[in-house]
Amino acid sequence: MVYQLTYRRPSHVPSSRESISGEEKQKSINDSISSGSSCMSCGIPEALSFERIISGGPCTVRDFMNYLKYIEHAAENLQFFLWFRDYSARWENLPESEKALAPEWTRAQAAAEATGNVQGRPKRVDAQVAAILKNTDFADGAPKAAVDRADPFHTPSKTSEDDRHDMMSEGGSSMNEKTFGSGYTHHGLAEKAFDDAGMKWKPFTAQPYREEIDRIISIYLAEGSPRELNLSARERTAVLHALQNTTHPTAFRSVITTVEYSLRRQAHPNFIRWTICNGNRPRVVFARGLGIAGIFGGFLADLLITLSHASRPWRVIPFLCWFIGIATLIAAWKGMCVVLHGLHHRHIRPWELFSDDPEDVMDEKLLSQESFISQSTNSFEDDPWVARYHKRNVIRKVFDRQIWVEEPALRQIQDTIFLQALLGAFVLSCIFVGIFCAVPRGNLY
Structure with missing residues (x-):
């Protein structure tokens, strides 16, 4: 049995850095899913669709990963995509009490980040308000008092070395070494990533999976990280600001859209073409x-x-x-x-x-x-x-x-x-x- 004689194998899709908005990428992904992504006009049959491969079809994720690692040299995209799927599934199984600690990062907040109007960034104070607050703890000239009020226990700031020392404390060193490996370089890289983006790093929080998120930042999002994703400066800043506030899976919305778009529209057709x-x-x-x-x-x-x-x-x-x-x-x-x-x-x-x-x-x-x-x-x-x-x-x-x-x-x-x-x-x-x-x-x- 053969396909139509007019069949054409998938065309090679070059890697592109074209400026495509997140909405356009998401629309392309949705269209790809709704149409099965495997219409024969693209040269990809249903049995070799992206969904079938990711779900463990005969052309397995292992084959796809091998291709991305040894041929395309971009395995980090699939690795991050699979991690995010696993992370989202684990998040859904959390108790509601733990989910409440990390609120959803809404599209409105993401849009505000894109336009630069982000909560937590320095804002210009109105002249009349500045006059009223003059000589108070909230004036621009009294940062120490503001810090003291925000932190009544006067907790000193920690360096990455202090954090590392705390994690190596008695009773916790063996567990952390087993979980995160020796050296804990992910903490330093995560801190550097936030510093480069002009943000304050928040290493300790009651939010679920915070340690894992810090490690993901150090591996996939920080500049110079071992598996750095190919993101624009705006995308990197946006996701770091979201992760500064929450560990909810929606914080990765913009990044996962970019990664999935690259996998579906560029890596997957090239993989099928190569597999033929x-x-x-x-x-x-x-x-x-x-x-x-x-x-x-x-x-x-x-x-x-x-x-x-x-x-x-x-x-x-x-x-x-x-x-x-x-x-x-x-x-x-x-x-x-x-x-x-x-x-x-x-x-x-x-x-x-x-x-x-x-x-x-x-x-x-x-x-x-x-x-x-x-x-x-x-x-x-x-x-x-x-x-x-x-x-x-x-x-x-x-x-x-x-x-x-x-x-x-x-x-x-x-x-x-x-x-x-x-x-x-x-x-x-x-x-x-x-x-x-x-x-x-x-x-x-």
């Missing part, structure tokens, strides 16, 4: 070379026959060379090797080659909640497989190990492309052979 390819780059280049060689062989055979005393029917014989060469070239141009497709196989990815079980190359822990708050980066240049794969010679790469293509929808796409290649090759071969048959004999030998 059943051969590695050396194999595809080799297949293109064979296709060109077949075309050249057909052209040369027809040319020699045309220049000889042979009759016209002999000029049809090179049709086979034309057909095989053109079909191989068309398929290879779309990233497919016809030989691998005939076996319904694909090459094992480079990062899978040196694992005992290619299907289990990525530990499922990588997709666990703990992995989303890990301080490790997504860099893989120092992974052992990189050096080992580069040492393999080209011939060995061309004939690397293969595995069965399990996803039926993916095989249908490959069948469709293969059939398109055959039909295209048949038509073009008939045209080229017909041209040579129309040319008079050369009678040169």
